[in-house]
Amino acid sequence: xxxxxxxxxxxxxxxxxxxxxxxxxxxxxxxxxxxxxxxxxxxxxxxxxxxxxxxxxxxxxxxxxxxxxxxxxxxxxxxxxxxxxxxxxxxxxxxxxxxxxxxxxxxxxxxxxxxxxxxxxxxxxxxxxxxxxxxxxxxxxxxxxxxxxxxxxxxxxxxxxxxxxxxxxxxxxxxxxxxxxxxxxx
Ligand SMILES: [Ca+2]
Numbered sequence: 001x002x003x004x005x006x007x008x009x010x011x012x013x014x015x016x017x018x019x020x021x022x023x024x025x026x027x028x029x030x031x032x033x034x035x036x037x038x039x040x041x042x043x044x045x046x047x048x049x050x051x052x053x054x055x056x057x058x059x060x061x062x063x064x065x066x067x068x069x070x071x072x073x074x075x076x077x078x079x080x081x082x083x084x085x086x087x088x089x090x091x092x093x094x095x096x097x098x099x100x101x102x103x104x105x106x107x108x109x110x111x112x113x114x115x116x117x118x119x120x121x122x123x124x125x126x127x128x129x130x131x132x133x134x135x136x137x138x139x140x141x142x143x144x145x146x147x148x149x150x151x152x153x154x155x156x157x158x159x160x161x162x163x164x165x166x167x168x169x170x171x172x173x174x175x176x177x178x179x180x181x182x183x184x185x186x
Contacts, residue, residue, distance in 0.1 A: 026173075029175075055181075057162075060177050061089060076153070080145065084178060091175075
């Protein structure tokens with residue numbers, strides 16, 4: 001029932017903003033930004049092998065997967081901090097926040113729409129358009145910014161990726177490029 005109501009509300013919203021699926025999806029991603037470049041990064045896998053060792057990575061909101069090239073182990077703890085925020089963080093025309101536990105869409109109406117459509121989010125662990133960490137192709141996901149000082153205990157070993165928590169296929173209109181510092185804490 002909830003998904004039917006969401007579908008109805010989404011259709012109305014898409015009609016209002018002229019972004020119907022029947023229309024072409026203009027790629028508004030800024031690929032000239034280094035974080036959003038289409039060039040392949042063949043960086044070798046990397047391990048933060050001591051406490052307080054750190055690495056910064058580039059994240060682009062219109063990339064469905066941002067490879068950190070870091071391999072993590074279960075029960076390791078990592079802290080995340082934005083050290084550079086590019087053009088802001090926005091889902092198309094939807095204003096969004098980034099580095100707080102309630103990050104993502106800030107528009108109250110869109111929050112209601114998003115609640116109805118929560119089944120369509122890539123990660124159920126974080127709000128729409130919040131920054132999400134992912135291990136092993138979304139088998140395990142977590143919100144990057146939380147109320148524990150942005151520290152997360154990793155629950156699964158594997159390769160660490162990041163993405164904006166959007167619907168699959170809706171990354172073409174995302175805006176945001178950041179540099180994220182990742183620090184091992186235990
Ligand atoms: Ca989007």
